[in-house]
Amino acid sequence: MTDDADIRVSDFCICKRLEPNETTKEIVGTLGYMAPEVLMGMNYSYSADVWSIGVLCYKIIDKI
DSSP: OOTTOOOOOOOOSSOOOOOTTOOBOOOOSOGGGOOHHHHTTOOBOTHHHHHHHHHHHHHHHHHO
8 A cells, every 4th residue: 555545455466275174385475465474474364364354454554
């Protein structure tokens, strides 16, 4: 989000679909938005995406 309240969404070029109980160790994305388990190289699932969305929401709210 810019100072003029323009919202720009990016960094969706790499994604992976996981089945409900599937995990992965693949590390892709922006470091500032990654969940701790991703940064530590542990298995993770969709909960890491929830963490990243939370960080994004916090950054947007912090700009308001």
